[in-house]
Amino acid sequence: MGRALTSLVAVLGATLSLSSLAVAGKGRRADVPIPDPASHVNLFIGTTSSGHAFPGVTLPHGMVKVGMDTDSPDNHAGYDSNPSFSATGFSQLHDDGTGGSVPLSLWKIWPFALCGDDNRFEVCACDINSRKVPRKILADGSPDDAAEPGYFASNLSTNIHVELTATRRAALHRYTFPSSATIPRLVVDITNDGQQSNSLPIVHIEPDTGRVTGGATFAASFGPGVYRAYTCVDFKGDGFDLGKPSEYGTYLGNSPIRGLVDGIQEYTGYRSELGALLGFNQNGNGETKIYVRVGVSFISTAQACSNAEAEIPTFDFDGTRTAARNTWNELLGRMQVETDNVDDDTVELFYSSLYRTHISPADYSGENPLWNSDEPYYDSFYCNWDTFRTLYPLMSLHDPENFARIVRGMINIQQHEGWLPECRGATAQQWIQGGSDGDPILGEFFVKFADEAASLGVSADALYKALLADAEDQPPNWDLQGRQANAWKQYGYIPQDIIEAGGANTKQVSRALEYAFGDFAVSQVAKAMNNSADGEKYAKRAGNFVNVWNPNMTVTGSESIFQGMVQPRFVNGSFGFTDPKHCSPNDNSGENCFLFNTNFDGFYESSPIVYSQFVPQDTAKLIELQGGADKFVSRLDFIFDQNYFDSTDEPSQQIPFMYHYANKPGHSTQRSRQVLAEHFSTATNGLPGNDDSGAMASYVVFFLAGLYPVPATKQYLLSSPFFPQISFFNPAFNSTTTIVARNFAGNPSGGTGGTVFVQNVTIDGHPAKSNCFLDWDVFQRGATVELTLTDDIEVTCGDGADALPPSLSTGGFD
Ligand SMILES: *[C@@H]1O[C@H](CO)[C@@H](O)[C@H](O)[C@H]1NC(C)=O
Ligand SMILES: *[C@@H]1O[C@H](CO)[C@@H](O)[C@H](O)[C@H]1NC(C)=O
Ligand SMILES: *[C@@H]1O[C@H](CO)[C@@H](O)[C@H](O)[C@H]1NC(C)=O
Ligand SMILES: *[C@@H]1O[C@H](CO)[C@@H](O)[C@H](O)[C@H]1NC(C)=O
Ligand SMILES: *[C@@H]1O[C@H](CO)[C@@H](O)[C@H](O)[C@H]1NC(C)=O
Numbered sequence: 173m174g175r176a177l178t179s180l181v182a183v184l185g186a187t188l189s190l191s192s193l194a195v196a197g198k199g200r201r202a203d204v205p206i207p208d209p210a211s212h213v214n215l216f217i218g219t220t221s222s223g224h225a226f227p228g229v230t231l232p233h234g235m236v237k238v239g240m241d242t243d244s245p246d247n248h249a250g251y252d253s254n255p256s257f258s259a260t261g262f263s264q265l266h267d268d269g270t271g272g273s274v275p276l277s278l279w280k281i282w283p284f285a286l287c288g289d290d291n292r293f294e295v296c297a298c299d300i301n302s303r304k305v306p307r308k309i310l311a312d313g314s315p316d317d318a319a320e321p322g323y324f325a326s327n328l329s330t331n332i333h334v335e336l337t338a339t340r341r342a343a344l345h346r347y348t349f350p351s352s353a354t355i356p357r358l359v360v361d362i363t364n365d366g367q368q369s370n371s372l373p374i375v376h377i378e379p380d381t382g383r384v385t386g387g388a389t390f391a392a393s394f395g396p397g398v399y400r401a402y403t404c405v406d407f408k409g410d411g412f413d414l415g416k417p418s419e420y421g422t423y424l425g426n427s428p429i430r431g432l433v434d435g436i437q438e439y440t441g442y443r444s445e446l447g448a449l450l451g452f453n454q455n456g457n458g459e460t461k462i463y464v465r466v467g468v469s470f471i472s473t474a475q476a477c478s479n480a481e482a483e484i485p486t487f488d489f490d491g492t493r494t495a496a497r498n499t500w501n502e503l504l505g506r507m508q509v510e511t512d513n514v515d516d517d518t519v520e521l522f523y524s525s526l527y528r529t530h531i532s533p534a535d536y537s538g539e540n541p542l543w544n545s546d547e548p549y550y551d552s553f554y555c556n557w558d559t560f561r562t563l564y565p566l567m568s569l570h571d572p573e574n575f576a577r578i579v580r581g582m583i584n585i586q587q588h589e590g591w592l593p594e595c596r597g598a599t600a601q602q603w604i605q606g607g608s609d610g611d612p613i614l615g616e617f618f619v620k621f622a623d624e625a626a627s628l629g630v631s632a633d634a635l636y637k638a639l640l641a642d643a644e645d646q647p648p649n650w651d652l653q654g655r656q657a658n659a660w661k662q663y664g665y666i667p668q669d670i671i672e673a674g675g676a677n678t679k680q681v682s683r684a685l686e687y688a689f690g691d692f693a694v695s696q697v698a699k700a701m702n703n704s705a706d707g708e709k710y711a712k713r714a715g716n717f718v719n720v721w722n723p724n725m726t727v728t729g730s731e732s733i734f735q736g737m738v739q740p741r742f743v744n745g746s747f748g749f750t751d752p753k754h755c756s757p758n759d760n761s762g763e764n765c766f767l768f769n770t771n772f773d774g775f776y777e778s779s780p781i782v783y784s785q786f787v788p789q790d791t792a793k794l795i796e797l798q799g800g801a802d803k804f805v806s807r808l809d810f811i812f813d814q815n816y817f818d819s820t821d822e823p824s825q826q827i828p829f830m831y832h833y834a835n836k837p838g839h840s841t842q843r844s845r846q847v848l849a850e851h852f853s854t855a856t857n858g859l860p861g862n863d864d865s866g867a868m869a870s871y872v873v874f875f876l877a878g879l880y881p882v883p884a885t886k887q888y889l890l891s892s893p894f895f896p897q898i899s900f901f902n903p904a905f906n907s908t909t910t911i912v913a914r915n916f917a918g919n920p921s922g923g924t925g926g927t928v929f930v931q932n933v934t935i936d937g938h939p940a941k942s943n944c945f946l947d948w949d950v951f952q953r954g955a956t957v958e959l960t961l962t963d964d965i966e967v968t969c970g971d972g973a974d975a976l977p978p979s980l981s982t983g984g985f986d
């Protein structure tokens with residue numbers, strides 16, 4: 173798929189490798205930037221087999237995400253690239269890579285070439301199961317779909333060609349009907365969201381213009397809430413005067429009623445589908461192209477109309493498409509890679525992943541139905557638990573403006589609801605998976621941009637107040653926001669045997685670890701604000717992870733490796749027991765560890781073995797608790813060799829890079845490359861699990877860039893990039909940082925061996941204090957970092973006192 177794009181990639185690849193011959197071995201600077209990074213974006217990665225990636229059209233963090241819906245059980249982002257699934261509609265709102273129930277997928281538009289045998293309006297079978305049809309299938313077995321930033325297209329088996337593009341709050345569709353479609357017809361489906369959860373739907377047709385307006389109430393997909401949304405749909409001929417609809421009417425179930433302009437339904441049990449059906453005149457006797465402009469709003473139908481009128485006033489499809497692509501190119505082009513000796517797939521994986529880090533959260537500014545504010549309003553945080561680890565630290569490198577707006581939106585939610593958003597979706601609070609993981613996101617922003625915060629519109633005081641509310645105040649329901657703060661403050665862990673009203677008394681160990689990391693983020697912000705008393709207070713609380721460390725716990729049969737592990741703990745201080753392999757890929761108990769499990773074991777979605785590595789703020793202490801560097805390394809090796817690393821879930825994410833802290837950065841380089849080779853690719857099933865709102869995508873970008881973040885700190889762990897050179901432009905500082913890999917000799921397939929290990933690092937020509945991490949000031953001022961690569965995996969972080977990456981207990985992070 174994406175064939176239209178491949179020729180340009182080939183041309184570009186050829187150009188770069190020719191020009192690089194002249195300067196082979198010299199580490200050519202990226203003075204010839206990749207002109208069109210969008211041409212390297214493959215939007216079909218992760219669009220089948222539970223990746224739930226969204227291949228339709230959105231602006232970076234746009235609200236409208238228009239795309240094809242299919243009847244796949246994996247249609248969380250609407251689409252499935254498995255051709256056995258039929259198309260059911262082209263809807264305006266989606267998320268990227270979520271789990272839970274299917275979110276959004278509202279306001280499906282559907283084209284009919286023919287209705288029944290006699291093509292009568294009354295026999296058009298409008299409901300979703302009757303109308304759906306397969307896509308056309310290409311010779312290679314894939315569906316005839318195309319996608320690129322700003323554009324999506326498909327050919328249906330009814331010979332109708334569908335094309336989509338979008339602005340922030342409106343979508344523009346173009347349907348090309350074959351000449352055999354003597355009455356081109358279009359459905360506006362009001363009731364089918366992804367869960368078929370609607371209530372109180374309403375639809376109205378204006379016969380003179382064909383405008384259709386409507387609204388309905390739907391269920392949130394990962395929480396108890398509901399939301400109401402509205403649409404406004406207009407039609408226009410492409411190249412001819414469409415005039416009024418030649419026939420129109422609303423339908424209930426499968427019965428369109430000609431001339432009926434209003435549809436409304438107050439349910440009494442069975443929920444019939446409701447919508448509008450319109451037929452139009454053909455354009456002469458040939459193909460008929462009809463634009464469908466769809467405005468969306470969470471406020472009113474009037475606002476849905478004004479959004480569409482303001483953003484796509486003239487139904488200019490090509491202009492809208494080009495503007496979207498240009499916006500993406502500017503954003504993606506802030507990261508430039510040199511491609512000499514790098515295969516096209518790697519370049520494609522890089523830019524496709526970078527693209528997917530800019531789908532969520534979504535900018536719903538002006539669409540918040542809950543309170544009035546001039547501050548930005550963002551939605552689709554789905555969930556911070558997934559994204560705090562890598563998505564926001566990636567944003568710090570190249571997109572501080574969007575990051576600042578998201579942070580402002582989060583603070584505004586805290587000011588109105590009391591706590592930071594955690595897994596908000598469709599304007600509703602949704603389930604928390606762990607701690608208050610908005611804290612490390614705000615921490616990440618402020619630690620990196622304390623000096624720029626005010627000019628980026630972020631109030632330091634409001635940000636700090638929001639953090640303190642999470643850290644100190646117990647919310648009415650810690651399943652939806654905040655933390656079980658009272659117990660955390662009283663005990664320094666969440667005891668397994670207290671039953672408190674106000675949330676599920678589960679996931680106590682994993683929540684304690686996240687609360688500790690959240691407190692670390694608060695301490696980092698306090699320090700950046702020169703509040704040293706709070707800095708120390710919260711740094712101390714960040715050390716409370718030791719309270720769930722049972723030094724006597726081991727893994728039977730591997731006692732020589734495992735000395736101590738995180739475990740449930742009771743009020744009286746004694747420890748409970750959870751099998752170390754519980755919730756791991758090796759757990760054959762059949763229990764799951766997801767949200768709706770009773771989860772009395774104390775852990776969420778990962779094993780005690782994996783959670784025993786989750787202390788990014790103090791890995792030095794973790795090494796001490798685990799019996800020293802050698803045992804720590806043996807434990808890391810065991811996790812990979814014995815299949816405890818879980819590529820599908822975020823708690824495992826930093827484990828490949830943890831060898832850095834044991835002064836074995838070459839082993840991190842190899843593990844991270846092996847993880848990429850084994851679990852991620854450019855295939856339609858190229859994600860090991862859900863994309864998780866771009867969390868997995870940002871993980872891949874970091875691994876390919878040869879970096880790994882420690883959120884809410886000024887450090888990035890350093891490895892070797894998959895490119896001879898990579899650069900990051902940061903608009904907050906107007907600076908470009910370039911990492912050059914000397915001796916770059918390509919990337920070994922399978923991720924093992926090769927000339928990829930970092931032997932030596934210089935920054936602007938001066939020896940770096942460490943080969944294992946870069947400080948933020950390198951990215952602020954825009955430096956040239958030169959790595960000398962070797963094929964010896966046993967490289968080190970260097971000899972200096974500051975060579976190991978920082979940890980709290982060794983005095984780090986100042
Ligand atoms: C669909 O058909 C049109 C017209 O034949 C063609 O131009 C286009 O490449 C096909 N595929 C897609 C995905 O648009
Ligand atoms: C903290 O103190 C430093 C050094 O005196 C100063 O540069 C910085 O602006 C202060 N930050 C804040 C938020 O007050
Ligand atoms: C660990 O075992 C030692 C020796 O048996 C014992 O003294 C200590 O109390 C145990 N610690 C915990 C936390 O159970
Ligand atoms: C501590 O509490 C747990 C759970 O209530 C109980 O099973 C255990 O016997 C207690 N241990 C001691 C030493 O009192
Ligand atoms: C940003 O840097 C570039 C090149 O270093 C320079 O030409 C430009 O004037 C700078 N822009 C601003 C706003 O400082």
Ligand SMILES: *[C@@H]1O[C@H](CO)[C@@H](O)[C@H](O)[C@H]1NC(C)=O
Nearest residue numbers: 931932933934937938939960
């Ligand atoms: C690292 O590179 C610098 C600059 O080339 C050089 O001065 C230094 O000796 C090198 N250090 C090592 C350990 O190779």
